Amino acid sequence: MSCTPPITGLVLAGGLGRRMGGVDKGLQLLDGQRLVDRVIGRLMPQVDALLVNANRNLDVYAELGHPLVVDRFEGFVGPLAGIHAGLTACTTPWLAVVPCDAPFLPLDLVVRLRAALESQAAHIAVARTADGLQPTFALMHRDALASLTDYLATGGRRLRDWYQTLPLAIIDFADAEAFTNLNSPAELAASSRV
Secondary structure, three states: OOOOOOOEEEEEOOOOOOHHOOOOOOOOOOOEHHHHHHHHHHHHOOOOEEEEEOOOOHHHHOOOOOOOOOOOOOOOHHHHHHHHHHHHHHOOOEEEEOOOOOOHHHHHHHHHHHHHHHHHOOOOEEEEEOOOOEEEEEEEEOOOHHHHHHHHOOOOHHHHHHHOOOOEEEOOOHHHHOOOOOOHHHHHHOOOOO
């Protein structure tokens, strides 16, 4: 896909998977396919380059063929650390962020976030559904790195709180199911379509 300006995608797969029993969520199977593969398959056509944030099973994630970025903050401090790693490695003006456990993410996610970001002269665009803000589905300018670095250095850990420190665009999506996060074995089993 050719975008102006170009966009790098970031798949967040660096968490501990506590609600999934401590297993690596991105490597869990849904109908015979790993969650991370499903997410990459839906995100890749929407971006110009792709990064994967992972903190364990690095050899397995390396086999995906996309550059890996690991958290620079110790102790699994959450998705903000993965976003920080992605922004640090990003060489395009914009970074599109999605979680590894959202195998149904919209195929028009990035284009809609980009339109909102441009029209509202914001630094970050975030998806929202009837269920509320979907903070791990976002598009942000690479220049947000300085703000995020400062926020993390002062102990900040909440995505929503950091977003409020910068000009923010929110774009509504009607299909809440497209943003389903499979956080537990039960949710994974319930989403099986085989």
